[in-house]
Amino acid sequence: MHSVTRSLTRHSCRRTPCSSATLFVRHNHTQPTPNSNNSRTTHFGFQTIPEEQKETMVKGVFNSVASSYDVMNDAMSMGVHRLWKDDFVSTLKPGRKGPIRCIDLAGGTGDIALRILDHAREQYADRETTVDVVDINAEMLKEGYKRFKKTMYHNTPQISFIESNAQALPEETFPSNTYDLYTIAFGIRNCTSVPDVLKEAYRVLKPGGTFACLEFSKVNNPLLSMMYDQYSFSVIPIMGSILAGDRDSYQYLVESIRKFPGQPDFAQMIRDAGFSTGEMHEGRGGAWRDLWGGIASIHTGVKL
Amino acid sequence: MSLLRTAARQRCRFPTIKTVACFSQSRIVKTQQPLYEGHIPLNWFEKALMAVGSSYMSLANPRRGDMVAAIGDLTAGPVLPRLRDTMLESKEGRTILKERPRISTRTVDMAKLALLPEGTMGRAYINWLERCGVTPDTREPVHYVNDPELAYVMQRYRECHDLYHCLFNLPVNVESELALKFFEFANLGLPMAGFAAAFGHLRLSSERRERLFREYVPWAMKCGTSAKSLITVYWEKRWEQDVEKIKEEFGVWDPPAARWGKPLNEAQLAAQKRQQAEAAPPSTSQP
Numbered sequence: 001m002h003s004v005t006r007s008l009t010r011h012s013c014r015r016t017p018c019s020s021a022t023l024f025v026r027h028n029h030t031q032p033t034p035n036s037n038n039s040r041t042t043h044f045g046f047q048t049i050p051e052e053q054k055e056t057m058v059k060g061v062f063n064s065v066a067s068s069y070d071v072m073n074d075a076m077s078m079g080v081h082r083l084w085k086d087d088f089v090s091t092l093k094p095g096r097k098g099p100i101r102c103i104d105l106a107g108g109t110g111d112i113a114l115r116i117l118d119h120a121r122e123q124y125a126d127r128e129t130t131v132d133v134v135d136i137n138a139e140m141l142k143e144g145y146k147r148f149k150k151t152m153y154h155n156t157p158q159i160s161f162i163e164s165n166a167q168a169l170p171e172e173t174f175p176s177n178t179y180d181l182y183t184i185a186f187g188i189r190n191c192t193s194v195p196d197v198l199k200e201a202y203r204v205l206k207p208g209g210t211f212a213c214l215e216f217s218k219v220n221n222p223l224l225s226m227m228y229d230q231y232s233f234s235v236i237p238i239m240g241s242i243l244a245g246d247r248d249s250y251q252y253l254v255e256s257i258r259k260f261p262g263q264p265d266f267a268q269m270i271r272d273a274g275f276s277t278g279e280m281h282e283g284r285g286g287a288w289r290d291l292w293g294g295i296a297s298i299h300t301g302v303k304l
Numbered sequence: 305m306s307l308l309r310t311a312a313r314q315r316c317r318f319p320t321i322k323t324v325a326c327f328s329q330s331r332i333v334k335t336q337q338p339l340y341e342g343h344i345p346l347n348w349f350e351k352a353l354m355a356v357g358s359s360y361m362s363l364a365n366p367r368r369g370d371m372v373a374a375i376g377d378l379t380a381g382p383v384l385p386r387l388r389d390t391m392l393e394s395k396e397g398r399t400i401l402k403e404r405p406r407i408s409t410r411t412v413d414m415a416k417l418a419l420l421p422e423g424t425m426g427r428a429y430i431n432w433l434e435r436c437g438v439t440p441d442t443r444e445p446v447h448y449v450n451d452p453e454l455a456y457v458m459q460r461y462r463e464c465h466d467l468y469h470c471l472f473n474l475p476v477n478v479e480s481e482l483a484l485k486f487f488e489f490a491n492l493g494l495p496m497a498g499f500a501a502a503f504g505h506l507r508l509s510s511e512r513r514e515r516l517f518r519e520y521v522p523w524a525m526k527c528g529t530s531a532k533s534l535i536t537v538y539w540e541k542r543w544e545q546d547v548e549k550i551k552e553e554f555g556v557w558d559p560p561a562a563r564w565g566k567p568l569n570e571a572q573l574a575a576q577k578r579q580q581a582e583a584a585p586p587s588t589s590q591p
Contacts, residue, residue: 234350242357245370247344 045255054192061249066139068244088214095120099128100180105166106187107133108140167196177206185214189260198273205303217297218262224293263288275301340452342445373444376496384454390533397536407463426543432470437567439574475564483520490528519560531555
């Protein structure tokens with residue numbers, strides 16, 4: 001039996017996977033339908049689905065994980081995601097050259113936004129920098145709003161929460177050439193069309209503005225890669241089912257990491273959108289910087 | 305007896321287990337293909353991790369039915385073939401294995417059961433469901449048993465658990481669940497029932513624990529061991545039968561009177577979720 005979609009509840013049905021000759025991983029993987037001539041497909045973890053369905057399915061995943069998102073991040077990365085996010089924001093140094101306008105995409109629970117505002121405040125005594133947290137998912141934004149209520153930024157002009165699609169930011173709400181800093185952390189791999197996201201990023205940034213993306217990426221070291229794969233596919237879905245009662249969403253998350261382009265390919269996509277990046281290598285002067293051997297990677301670009 | 309066993313073994317020979325290597329990953333430990341709907345094959349490492357995690361979570365939050373189910377699946381191993389053989393030894397049990405009935409609001413005509421006279425099994429079941437505020441639809445499917453037939457036996461046990469509650473007129477609070485777990489351990493031999501019995505009482509107040517061990521455990525042990533195995537009961541064919549007659553037939557008797565609390569809202573929530581799912585636009589529905 002062929003099935004294009006799967007519902008991401010605990011009681012989801014798992015059909016038999018496709019033949020060993022084609023790509024598939026372990027279990028709970030549905031067969032792709034034969035494409036009609038005009039439909040475009042994209043990946044959803046290791047499944048192939050019609051493009052128009054990806055948004056809904058990703059929405060379903062994040063509705064499901066929203067309430068335990070921060071706890072699960074801590075459990076899955078054993079707290080390391082905090083180090084990565086700290087590193088990401090301190091690299092960007094928001095507020096160094098005066099107050100700036102930032103936009104944080106897929107920023108739902110407000111991790112990056114909070115770090116940006118704290119950095120500006122603590123390092124540069126800057127209380128005018130603003131961050132617009134944008135997310136396609138209302139549940140995630142609600143979690144972010146709740147978290148910010150516990151901070152000093154609640155009810156100030158420094159923070160706002162807007163529900164929108166990163167691929168199509170409405171012009172009235174997000175006029176062109178507005179922002180100094182565009183960040184997207186661990187969100188871009190969930191978007192249906194990465195080039196569209198990059199295009200919108202280019203549009204809303206001011207000339208001289210910075211684009212910065214923190215995302216899971218390819219590990220090049222084979223030993224580390226083997227251990228990382230083992231951990232991802234054995235431990236994380238089980239953690240998801242134990243802690244959050246939701247194995248499927250976490251299976252999707254680890255699969256989506258594998259489907260995201262590697263560092264050079266993604267850096268090229270950033271260039272194709274019009275940004276100027278560093279040279280096509282890792283490290284100082286390069287278009288990206290690997291964290292923890294490539295498990296995560298920071299890509300930056302500037303709109304000239 | 306041996307003829308039955310041979311027939312059983314031939315009939316339920318393990319399907320060829322294909323171990324597959326995953327695309328672009330070198331996996332140290334390989335996992336097999338799913339063999340039935342809902343099957344999640346796990347390798348030994350994942351099984352161990354799941355066992356530890358789910359047993360902790362079941363104790364920490366007993367309302368996590370999925371975790372209780374998981375540890376049940378993982379520990380049932382050696383007992384399920386014995387249960388299956390017990391089913392094969394009775395005519396009713398063989399029919400169940402052949403027809404593989406399921407108990408849910410979709411497969412059982414609840415409206416018809418509600419019209420049956422008082423004292424029948426069907427009517428008693430409906431009354432019990434309402435009084436406790438639960439529904440058969442929230443039973444977690446079996447995920448971690450590797451053989452499809454044994455997975456069905458486990459599923460059947462899980463779905464019949466409520467009927468045991470109903471038969472003995474026990475509510476769904478902790479001490480009654482434990483009493484029933486003691487009974488199931490004695491009658492069916494499932495290790496999970498044993499663990500629940502062994503550790504579950506730690507969550508009770510000392511007064512309730514004392515009552516459990518003074519009144520319920522002796523009942524459970526005596527009744528469970530002397531009665532016929534309840535896994536062989538084809539409940540769906542006995543809705544019109546008198547409850548007392550069923551008890552006589554299988555050699556069971558009532559426990560001491562239980563403490564009934566307010567009904568749960570589990571059935572209500574499940575109904576709401578179903579309504580929402582039906583009302584929502586069917587953009588991502590399965591064919």
